[in-house]
Amino acid sequence: MALRYALLGLLTKGEATGYELNQRFKETMIHFWKAHHTQIYRELGKMEQEQLVSSHVIHQVEYPDKKLYKLEKQGQHLLLQWMMNMNVAQPTLKDDLLLKASLFHLIPKDVALSYLQKAKEQHLFGVGLMNEWRTTHFPGNEFSSADLGEYLTSEFGRRYMQHWIDWCDWAMAIIESEKNKESIERKQE
Amino acid sequence: MALRYALLGLLTKGEATGYELNQRFKETMIHFWKAHHTQIYRELGKMEQEQLVSSHVIHQVEYPDKKLYKLEKQGQHLLLQWMMNMNVAQPTLKDDLLLKASLFHLIPKDVALSYLQKAKEQHLFGVGLMNEWRTTHFPGNEFSSADLGEYLTSEFGRRYMQHWIDWCDWAMAIIESEKNKESIERKQE
């Protein structure tokens, strides 16, 4: 249900095609929302029927035609109503790696460690990308008033990844120390 | 698809009813997985058909009968296979509050601040609960080897909530300073 608010929200920054909206999703909303491109196209179609957005086709010679979507008054109204309604839906999260981590007692410690190492590297890479992104988009931590939200949530993403990295380090240290305990016990036998 | 691994994983700790599994979900997996109780019952039914788990009914006089589920060899095998397969699915996340936060430029700053204040309070409360839970389950940070996973992921949850609190503080400070800038601008006009 809230996917439409995400799309309407992106459209407040200007007209865009489904393809561009998908890209912006991946760029700026990846830390709190995921949507498959087929879902985005479908939702845009529905919203056009409900007259929340409108579109017109732009013919392209070298590439396929594209459909530029524009936020309509009704959509703007609906979005603002949602923003001003203080009800906040419960977040939903499914994290495969954390699920596996919760079951690390079932597998060899070295396998657990390699899961964590890999996760740490991915998040290290992510932090790097994010820092780059932020220095190009908000040089000197300056942002225009229309970018307030993006500024806040991109910092959330950066911190979230850093939190992951720190936790991976902590968890790997715990597992290493458990490994040591085991080898001491073996020696004493 | 991975819901079944979560359930199989919980069942490695002993037999349980669907009701209990739902409770354990809320207690220990809330920070990385959510499942509606109807989904849990349905998945258990499917897994029983596939002989991954088995059940027997326990008659109760004062309460409705309950069905105790037990992990079967095939289920154990499937779970371990999944644990040892290093493929990790992309996490999915939908966070209403962060979506709203990304659109804070659309609403008055005081409304934005009250969203953040509320979120901060909720996470403060959550950290408190988590600290209690951890001191009862892992007094002196001691844990049995079968609880390694739970020990690691509950710490993830604790840190995650702390990360939220810190971010809320940071974001509120940013918005306050933007408010001040505005009022200075108004005075200069």
Next chain:
DNA sequence: TACACATATGTGAAAATGCACATATTGATA
């Protein structure tokens, strides 16, 4: 006395989501 809550397990239907596939062209890489 009425209502909510905990206990306990589900069904039917709708909505949301993901997967495989389809189309068409250019430019880059192996």
Next chain:
DNA sequence: TATCAATATGTGCATTTTCACATATGTGTA
């Protein structure tokens, strides 16, 4: 020379997830 990625928009189907509802009883609360 062949394959892959980027551009651009979708359909059909299956799976996943949620929502409203149904059942039944004891206990605590307003």
